[in-house]
Amino acid sequence: MGPNISALEKEIGTDRFPPNERYFGLVNFGNTCYSNSVLQALYFCKPFRDRVLEYKAKNKKNKETLLSCLADLFHNIATHKKKVGSIAPKKFITRLRKEKDEFDNYMQQDAHEFLNFLINHINEVILSERPQANNRAKLTSDAGGGDNHSSSGGFEEPTWVHEIFQGILTSETKCLNCETVSSKDEDFFDLQVDIKQNTSITQCLRGFSSTETLCSDNKFKCDNCASYQEAQKCMKVKKLPMILALHLKRFKYMDKINRHVKVSHRVVFPLELRLFHLSDDAVNPDRMYNLVAVVIHCGSGPNRGHYISIVKSHDFWLLFDDDVVDKIDQSTIEDFFGLTSDHQKSSETGYILFYQSRDSSDPKVNSNDCRQNGK
Amino acid sequence: MLNHERVTDDADHCEIMASSVDGAEEEDKLKTQFVIRDGTYKRMTLSEYSRPNRVAYTTNQGNTAVKVSFITLPDPDPSGYPERLCFNTGKELYVFVYKGVKKAADLTKYVDKKIYKGTNPTSHDFNRFTATLDSISLVVGFSTGPIQLFDPIKREEKDFKTFNEHTSIDKSKVTCVRWIPNSKNLFLASYASGHMYLFNQDLPCCISTPSYQILQSGEGYAVYTLKSKSPLNPVHRWVIGHEGSSVNEIAFSPCHSYLAVVSQDGFLRVFNYSTQELVGRARSYYGGFLCVCWSPDSKYVVVGGEDDLITVWRLKDRCVVARGDGHHSWVSVVAFDPFSTQLHSDEDTVQCYRLGSVGQDTQLCLWDITEDVLTQTNVFSVRTKTSNNNNNTTSLNNSTGNGTIKCHNNSNSTINHKDSGDHSTSHVASLTQRLAGFSFGSSDKSKSHDHNHHNNSHSRSSPNSGLSLADSTDPMRLIGTASCPRYDQCPRIEPLIRKKIAHERLTALVFKEDCFVAACQDGYVYTWARPGKISNQNSHLVAGTGSSTVV
Numbered sequence: 001m002g003p004n005i006s007a008l009e010k011e012i013g014t015d016r017f018p019p020n021e022r023y024f025g026l027v028n029f030g031n032t033c034y035s036n037s038v039l040q041a042l043y044f045c046k047p048f049r050d051r052v053l054e055y056k057a058k059n060k061k062n063k064e065t066l067l068s069c070l071a072d073l074f075h076n077i078a079t080h081k082k083k084v085g086s087i088a089p090k091k092f093i094t095r096l097r098k099e100k101d102e103f104d105n106y107m108q109q110d111a112h113e114f115l116n117f118l119i120n121h122i123n124e125v126i127l128s129e130r131p132q133a134n135n136r137a138k139l140t141s142d143a144g145g146g147d148n149h150s151s152s153g154g155f156e157e158p159t160w161v162h163e164i165f166q167g168i169l170t171s172e173t174k175c176l177n178c179e180t181v182s183s184k185d186e187d188f189f190d191l192q193v194d195i196k197q198n199t200s201i202t203q204c205l206r207g208f209s210s211t212e213t214l215c216s217d218n219k220f221k222c223d224n225c226a227s228y229q230e231a232q233k234c235m236k237v238k239k240l241p242m243i244l245a246l247h248l249k250r251f252k253y254m255d256k257i258n259r260h261v262k263v264s265h266r267v268v269f270p271l272e273l274r275l276f277h278l279s280d281d282a283v284n285p286d287r288m289y290n291l292v293a294v295v296i297h298c299g300s301g302p303n304r305g306h307y308i309s310i311v312k313s314h315d316f317w318l319l320f321d322d323d324v325v326d327k328i329d330q331s332t333i334e335d336f337f338g339l340t341s342d343h344q345k346s347s348e349t350g351y352i353l354f355y356q357s358r359d360s361s362d363p364k365v366n367s368n369d370c371r372q373n374g375k
Numbered sequence: 376m377l378n379h380e381r382v383t384d385d386a387d388h389c390e391i392m393a394s395s396v397d398g399a400e401e402e403d404k405l406k407t408q409f410v411i412r413d414g415t416y417k418r419m420t421l422s423e424y425s426r427p428n429r430v431a432y433t434t435n436q437g438n439t440a441v442k443v444s445f446i447t448l449p450d451p452d453p454s455g456y457p458e459r460l461c462f463n464t465g466k467e468l469y470v471f472v473y474k475g476v477k478k479a480a481d482l483t484k485y486v487d488k489k490i491y492k493g494t495n496p497t498s499h500d501f502n503r504f505t506a507t508l509d510s511i512s513l514v515v516g517f518s519t520g521p522i523q524l525f526d527p528i529k530r531e532e533k534d535f536k537t538f539n540e541h542t543s544i545d546k547s548k549v550t551c552v553r554w555i556p557n558s559k560n561l562f563l564a565s566y567a568s569g570h571m572y573l574f575n576q577d578l579p580c581c582i583s584t585p586s587y588q589i590l591q592s593g594e595g596y597a598v599y600t601l602k603s604k605s606p607l608n609p610v611h612r613w614v615i616g617h618e619g620s621s622v623n624e625i626a627f628s629p630c631h632s633y634l635a636v637v638s639q640d641g642f643l644r645v646f647n648y649s650t651q652e653l654v655g656r657a658r659s660y661y662g663g664f665l666c667v668c669w670s671p672d673s674k675y676v677v678v679g680g681e682d683d684l685i686t687v688w689r690l691k692d693r694c695v696v697a698r699g700d701g702h703h704s705w706v707s708v709v710a711f712d713p714f715s716t717q718l719h720s721d722e723d724t725v726q727c728y729r730l731g732s733v734g735q736d737t738q739l740c741l742w743d744i745t746e747d748v749l750t751q752t753n754v755f756s757v758r759t760k761t762s763n764n765n766n767n768t769t770s771l772n773n774s775t776g777n778g779t780i781k782c783h784n785n786s787n788s789t790i791n792h793k794d795s796g797d798h799s800t801s802h803v804a805s806l807t808q809r810l811a812g813f814s815f816g817s818s819d820k821s822k823s824h825d826h827n828h829h830n831n832s833h834s835r836s837s838p839n840s841g842l843s844l845a846d847s848t849d850p851m852r853l854i855g856t857a858s859c860p861r862y863d864q865c866p867r868i869e870p871l872i873r874k875k876i877a878h879e880r881l882t883a884l885v886f887k888e889d890c891f892v893a894a895c896q897d898g899y900v901y902t903w904a905r906p907g908k909i910s911n912q913n914s915h916l917v918a919g920t921g922s923s924t925v926v
Binding site for chain 1: 619641662682703705850861862880
């Protein structure tokens with residue numbers, strides 16, 4: 001126990017320390033902060049943590065998977081005899097490096113790529129471990145990504161990963177010739193949004209669903225007209241996920257210098273969020289989200305710099321910087337919005353935002369969600 | 376897997392977006408003038424106020440918003456410039472003679488200048504009631520909790536007072552200080568802790584940790600007085616909303632009867648100030664409310680916040696009646712422009728309110744809130760109507776007409792009009808006075824602190840306001856009520872114009888007769904001349920027009 005750790009307990013106050021809660025930093029194994037920051041954020045997405053711990057309780061003697069390693073890690077934190085401290089996610093990182101070549105080195109990785117990989121991979125593990133797992137499911141798990149099985153959703157029971165993270169986007173395309181509107185649904189585990197200087201996440205999401213006209217080389221193949229036509233396309237959210245993960249596209253590829261540069265634009269994000277621009281048949285359009293965690297990128301580029309995360313636990317905010325945990329004032333969140341000037345290259349900016357549905361603790365809504373998924 | 380698809384999709388999107396961005400670039404360019412129906416507004420480059428020694432551009436401006444306060448000295452000022460401007464930037468506070476559109480700012484000649492150590496001034500207000508030609512009272516709140524009172528004209532040590540000096544009353548940031556209308560010695564300060572305190576400048580402050588006793592409470596708030604043998608500050612403590620949820624701004628109505636309070640918990644709460652009774656409230660679509668203002672006739676409250684929207688709330692039926700969608704980020708200031716508000720020919724009722732707003736998107740929006748929008752049949756008003764007289768077929772005009780009359784009766788019974796008809800405050804916009812005069816009549820109810828009376832009037836107002844769910848602050852229960860209509864349930868207005876007028880976040884907006892004043896996070900206070908206010912005498916103050924005009 002380092003001196004800063006006991007300081008944390010002191011700062012929270014032993015009488016105010018939430019019962020059954022643990023705050024553990026994660027040791028860095030050489031540029032593994034991309035993983036540490038995302039794992040902390042996910043640990044404090046309560047529905048996710050609960051399901052992982054539940055998995056641990058139910059699956060005692062399974063063969064080692066990335067999910068079982070994650071479950072062991074979460075279990076170790078949640079059942080630790082100390083309230084605060086640090087823990088080495090050695091088994092998890094070793095397994096991660098075995099699972100995916102891209103992570104099998106000591107380079108800085110992209111936290112969003114890792115999150116994307118982890119969520120999809122866990123989903124595959126759950127599917128492959130199902131007793132009724134048919135060949136088809138095995139196939140998809142072998143593919144390890146790139147497959148689109150979950151969009152067909154109809155033939156398979158959704159996993160709890162779906163229940164937590166999956167939302168549905170519908171792209172409505174209106175042929176400008178025959179005016180027929182066709183829509184196509186696709187699932188998402190997170191939304192990736194373009195950012196602009198001095199905007200809010202609300203505005204960035206608006207850009208996401210702004211109407212675009214498909215014309216010239218990019219015409220739309222209209223089934224009704226049986227030809228390529230000009231059309232208007234618009235993306236709308238049809239099903240709101242329980243946990244809305246928003247990825248701010250802060251790394252932009254620059255042709256001139258042949259690499260990605262960081263975009264430090266100031267993008268404000270509120271502690272509460274609702275979504276505009278839902279499709280007319282959207283499920284639960286009133287859903288209100290609370291910000292529960294933010295993965296923050298510090299530094300000047302995608303391959304250098306550092307990742308940390310801030311999370312909300314009970315009534316206060318904590319900052320996890322690898323093995324160091326600090327209580328922070330809610331007002332310091334604005335330090336992570338970004339920079340209003342382009343002169344400074346390095347910045348500490350929100351990179352992945354985790355919004356949790358306010359009603360996700362309500363079991364009735366949960367079962368509703370399941371039904372929606374299973375329809 | 377699916378996300379991979381999404382990525383490729385996005386790559387296409389990106390290119391399309393990029394081309395549309397180019398198209399929109401004109402819109403995102405910094406403007407030094409813009410045209411609306413009324414004519415051309417121009418930025419007066421030489422009428423900019425800032426710290427005298429301009430420093431090289433730095434990003435270390437801190438997070439303290441630059442606020443401006445104005446006072447018009449009541450007696451005729453021999454210099455011909457009766458206005459004084461106060462603004463804060465970083466750890467500094469300046470008071471200047473404000474020469475508006477008439478003459479260039481002379482930044483070397485300030486009336487007063489203060490540089491603080493270890494704390495930032497955050498909010499300030501001049502006392503309009505006590506101002507004379509050679510004496511003004513300026514109250515200033517600080518980021519570390521204290522409040523100072525001094526006279527920037529006399530600058531005498533003996534007039535200098537500090538409140539909450541040792542932060543035994545509150546340790547959080549002062550978010551807003553306002554003099555109680557027409558009071559010589561009382562001011563109200565709101566804090567990031569979610570508390571508000573009423574101070575009397577003539578009383579000493581409580582030295583030890585104060586202990587309070589409850590005076591009045593209601594849904595989501597409570598008012599306390601200090602337990603002490605001799606009178607001490609704070610006179611009152613208000614606790615608003617959840618513990619620790621910052622009160623972001625407060626505003627007294629032009630009729631002086633009401634106090635509007637917006638806070639980080641996403642609520643607008645409107646109180647009858649003298650009875651300390653909650654009159655009504657509204658909830659943001661999401662996120663905190665950051666700013667609040669009253670219409671010149673005290674009939675509407677407009678708030679802006681972290682949902683990027685402006686929300687128009689009507690006092691008479693405690694209803695959100697419209698939302699404005701135009702900003703690209705959080706709305707930091709809303710202000711009515713009483714000089715551009717259009718009256719009906721009888722001069723007694725408003726045809727169209729002009730509203731301005733600025734935000735973190737560095738943009739100014741001007742809005743026309745027309746009678747048409749405000750009289751649209753609102754789902755919540757309709758519900759009220761049917762429950763009252765079972766007449767669904769009442770025409771639009773009739774129903775609103777009835778509503779108005781009924782409401783006037785309602786509100787008059789609970790309002791104190793101690794100030795209506797008082798015309799001694801010459802600096803108040805004349806329109807405000809005129810409107811304040813008619814809209815609240817002269818029913819001068821005697822001041823009452825009878826709690827039963829308030830409770831009665833409160834319960835009387837609740838069925839009229841859709842406040843049946845008022846026992847809960849849960850946004851999931853408030854959505855779809857008069858306090859927080861769904862997005863498609865209430866009329867949406869678009870801005871008349873939306874212009875980028877600064878490089879940095881905008882933090883203040885004040886409308887004056889011949890100009891408007893906007894301040895920016897980087898410490899600059901800009902003056903924009905109204906249409907027709909630039910003549911041969913002042914055209915040299917505008918950037919780039921010198922060649923076209925002979926001076």
